[in-house]
Amino acid sequence: xxxxxxxxxxxxxxxxxxxLAAARAGATVAIMSKVHPVRSHSVAAAGGIxxxxxxxxxxxxxxxxxxxGSDFLGDQDAIEIMCSEAAEExxxxxxxxxxxHRNAKGELDLRAFGGxxxxxTAYVADITGQAMLHVLYEQLLKHAATVERFEEWFTTSLxxxxxxxxxxxxxxxxxxxxxxxxxxxxxxxASGGAGQCYRPTTxxxxxxxxxxxxxxxxxxxxxxxEMVQYHPTTLAENGFLITEGARGEGAHLLNSEGDRFMxxxxxxxxxxxxxxxxxxAEQTEILEGRGVGxxxxxxxxxxxxxxxxxxxxALREIVNIGRDFAGVDITREPIMVRPGQHYIMGxxxxxxxxxxxxxxLYAAGEVACVSVHGGNRxxxxxxxxxxxxxxxxxxxxxARALSLPMPAVSDARLRDDAAMIDSIIARPRGGxxxxxxxxxxxxxxxxxxxxxxxxxxxxxxxxxxxxxxxxESGTAYIDDRGRVFNQxxxxxxxxxxxxxxxxxxxxxxxxxxxxxxxxxxxxFPDRDDENWLKHIVISAGPGGEPKISYAPVTITDWPPxxxxx
Amino acid sequence: MAEFTLRLRRFNPESGEAAxxxxxxxxxxxxxSVLEGILQARALFDGSIGIRCSCRAAICGSCGVRINGQxxxxxxxxxxxxxxxxxxxxxxxxPMGNMPxxxxxxxxxxxxxxxxxxxxxxxxxxxxxxxxxEYLVAPENMVDVTQSMACIQCGxxxxxxxxxxxxxxxxxxxxxxxxxxxVGDPRDAEHEERLRSLxxxxxxxxxxxxxxxxxxxxxxxxxxxxxxxxxRRIAGNDMHIEDRNNGARHEHAFVANIKRNGILHExxxxxxxxxxxxxxxxxxxxxxxxPAVLKAMRRGKVTPGKVLLHPHKASKAVRxxxxxxxxxxxxxELNLYVxxxxxxDDGPRADExxxxxxxxxxxxDGGGGGAxxxxxxx
Numbered sequence: 001x002x003x004x005x006x007x008x009x010x011x012x013x014x015x016x017x018x019x020l021a022a023a024r025a026g027a028t029v030a031i032m033s034k035v036h037p038v039r040s041h042s043v044a045a046a047g048g049i050x051x052x053x054x055x056x057x058x059x060x061x062x063x064x065x066x067x068x069g070s071d072f073l074g075d076q077d078a079i080e081i082m083c084s085e086a087a088e089e090x091x092x093x094x095x096x097x098x099x100x101h102r103n104a105k106g107e108l109d110l111r112a113f114g115g116x117x118x119x120x121t122a123y124v125a126d127i128t129g130q131a132m133l134h135v136l137y138e139q140l141l142k143h144a145a146t147v148e149r150f151e152e153w154f155t156t157s158l159x160x161x162x163x164x165x166x167x168x169x170x171x172x173x174x175x176x177x178x179x180x181x182x183x184x185x186x187x188x189x190a191s192g193g194a195g196q197c198y199r200p201t202t203x204x205x206x207x208x209x210x211x212x213x214x215x216x217x218x219x220x221x222x223x224x225x226e227m228v229q230y231h232p233t234t235l236a237e238n239g240f241l242i243t244e245g246a247r248g249e250g251a252h253l254l255n256s257e258g259d260r261f262m263x264x265x266x267x268x269x270x271x272x273x274x275x276x277x278x279x280x281a282e283q284t285e286i287l288e289g290r291g292v293g294x295x296x297x298x299x300x301x302x303x304x305x306x307x308x309x310x311x312x313x314a315l316r317e318i319v320n321i322g323r324d325f326a327g328v329d330i331t332r333e334p335i336m337v338r339p340g341q342h343y344i345m346g347x348x349x350x351x352x353x354x355x356x357x358x359x360x361l362y363a364a365g366e367v368a369c370v371s372v373h374g375g376n377r378x379x380x381x382x383x384x385x386x387x388x389x390x391x392x393x394x395x396x397x398x399a400r401a402l403s404l405p406m407p408a409v410s411d412a413r414l415r416d417d418a419a420m421i422d423s424i425i426a427r428p429r430g431g432x433x434x435x436x437x438x439x440x441x442x443x444x445x446x447x448x449x450x451x452x453x454x455x456x457x458x459x460x461x462x463x464x465x466x467x468x469x470x471x472e473s474g475t476a477y478i479d480d481r482g483r484v485f486n487q488x489x490x491x492x493x494x495x496x497x498x499x500x501x502x503x504x505x506x507x508x509x510x511x512x513x514x515x516x517x518x519x520x521x522x523x524f525p526d527r528d529d530e531n532w533l534k535h536i537v538i539s540a541g542p543g544g545e546p547k548i549s550y551a552p553v554t555i556t557d558w559p560p561x562x563x564x565x
Numbered sequence: 566m567a568e569f570t571l572r573l574r575r576f577n578p579e580s581g582e583a584a585x586x587x588x589x590x591x592x593x594x595x596x597x598s599v600l601e602g603i604l605q606a607r608a609l610f611d612g613s614i615g616i617r618c619s620c621r622a623a624i625c626g627s628c629g630v631r632i633n634g635q636x637x638x639x640x641x642x643x644x645x646x647x648x649x650x651x652x653x654x655x656x657x658x659x660p661m662g663n664m665p666x667x668x669x670x671x672x673x674x675x676x677x678x679x680x681x682x683x684x685x686x687x688x689x690x691x692x693x694x695x696x697x698x699e700y701l702v703a704p705e706n707m708v709d710v711t712q713s714m715a716c717i718q719c720g721x722x723x724x725x726x727x728x729x730x731x732x733x734x735x736x737x738x739x740x741x742x743x744x745x746x747x748v749g750d751p752r753d754a755e756h757e758e759r760l761r762s763l764x765x766x767x768x769x770x771x772x773x774x775x776x777x778x779x780x781x782x783x784x785x786x787x788x789x790x791x792x793x794x795x796x797r798r799i800a801g802n803d804m805h806i807e808d809r810n811n812g813a814r815h816e817h818a819f820v821a822n823i824k825r826n827g828i829l830h831e832x833x834x835x836x837x838x839x840x841x842x843x844x845x846x847x848x849x850x851x852x853x854x855x856p857a858v859l860k861a862m863r864r865g866k867v868t869p870g871k872v873l874l875h876p877h878k879a880s881k882a883v884r885x886x887x888x889x890x891x892x893x894x895x896x897x898e899l900n901l902y903v904x905x906x907x908x909x910d911d912g913p914r915a916d917e918x919x920x921x922x923x924x925x926x927x928x929x930d931g932g933g934g935g936a937x938x939x940x941x942x943x
Contacts, residue, residue: 097689436608480613
């Protein structure tokens, strides 16, 4: 039975950063991922990473922009930590090899990004996430002696001891179907978000809320789950991401009348207002009949105003996306975009060291909610979040391991999980719905009812459907009876994770009877600081039903004020 | 919406049966991807179809396959394009080559691709001392290595590498492109050591045969062969690394041969690659090549006259080309991300001539999209 001081689930940026930090602190480390690490969804982050590294910038300005972007729901102590440690972290990445673009002096170049008062986004063309992820993986290879890798292993359960402390996981090797119990003094969840609850979404097929559901089932709390970010520029065709870097480089948003409509909604920041503001503006234009495209459900993103040479150098990936997925040469004509699900601000509630309510269990990255993003995340703050809190979790877990003996665990849970998998495989074909049908209905429901604009009636419908789908998932059948690369059975387990995540999102959205950040209730259109300047916390009740409580918002230097861009 | 027939290569390692083809009809708009077609077949008909996939947007590198015999990302290949390249209106999808198949369209990347990547010391060996702030690096150097950094490790180039088919130990296009990512990075302290070890490896730098398969295969325009050639130019021309495989000497002999003859004079090439006809190392090689020469003569590919008296001399045009290229102060390299000029060129780049030194990167017009095959420098 493998045993490690620190076991990390998920090998995107947060997980890899946690692994390297824990190893550096002297812990024995393993990192496990259901896909090869470089396939992790961090790879899709395009635009860049924020840090106040320019001579005329100050981390406090970054922190204020983040607080304002969060619509004052972010915890300011955590935001201060993230922003004040950002420069050092970005320089560390530079030192280990990230190929950040340079200015004429050879220093890190910075680009403009939404909601930021200054240019403070370091970048590698528009493949920043990919460049960072691949460089961290280079470091994992370099440190192979101290970080053991379990690539293509799927976690089925977190292990708890009698006192409710997390002491390891049960996982299945995808390639062989072999189950294994992993002992660990600490487990760090870094398994990403739950965008697959939505269709369409910019998120990869692997973003199925695994860690959110695993932690929730193990007794941890979820926070801010109603805060679901719609990115303003996703490809109308299929929901793929067009980086905010495009607007950072100067691209315009146009409605059917050819107007830069952002002047109505954010006269100062225009296209570079925060994402919730821009997405709402677009949706309003669309609802009021000024959308473009055959169904009028899109607006134009006009990148042709950016010099072609600059596009080819700095926005290469969206040139490819335009060409490959929309048949449009973005250097020559506008491209149709619409708001699309992109990120969840909420997640497993942690403190600034990544600790959850379950001893021995940490969370970092999109799976976690510290909360540094509050009601709305600024572009290029997610990569920063993954690295800062990945590192802090890794370091804290390594230190905690020093004083603990290796826990003893049995294979009881492994046997339960193996039986659970066998029972899914054994479900009679035709005895229920197909897994894929349930996922489709979940995704379209969430995108219809828990989107940019929400109201009580729609949210009520969504909750009813999510709960019915959970019933149906109990008899949903699969086709693959094998052990080798049985992706079908893993998909059935993921569906359960998705339903838990989706339920928490809907429950949170129903509870919050105000409009703040990404949550806009047409039946409660105003922000209500008196009643709702607080986090909604959801934990599993005795029967597994969601139980709501509240947590205060930490305010240090920036009291809530009216939010204008 | 239109109907498309996908013919998938299926293999179940647990069945004891051989691999077989299976057809599925899917209904999708023509510009949807082959991956979406496969996912529809999986959703509606058979959940056991095995394929790695995640992002659907050609950035995670999971879904490398062969479509109608050509390596590609399933998510990046449109159904209509796949029909156009099909033999009989049926889209054939099979696993990539040069790697063992695990199940259906899933290959063992670890056994081949990742093993080779790990062999090139794939991490920065940073120059000391590490600065407090960032390393100061010329902007064009970072843009230049971004092309090899753009590799998504999908394995498409490995799949169809002909040199690897012949020599499975060949380091291969993806790993060598990865090596360039460090050799082209001014922050790395071990350029020469890296190049020496790649050049001295008899399955390394000089095993590539310039077949261009990897250039066509790469879905991200990384141009692995181009990166390999750049490694060779730096190793052979800049660092004068004379490898025991005669790789550098062969390249120099090739260039000199063309300069002299205009078209290749093969009878000279071989001995010249080993230091000339009279060089002691050349003799055994020349004797060793006799059977091949005799066979070629029997088939009429060469005549004794052609072998001994090469009739061609380099034309004026060829000499002019050599003069132009050899007269340049700096070597120009093509790069996808570096675009020297286009119709809205705003004059020379701001960084030109401002004292930023040590730039090997040249300027090419990368405006063509896809691989950087477009025209040369300014």
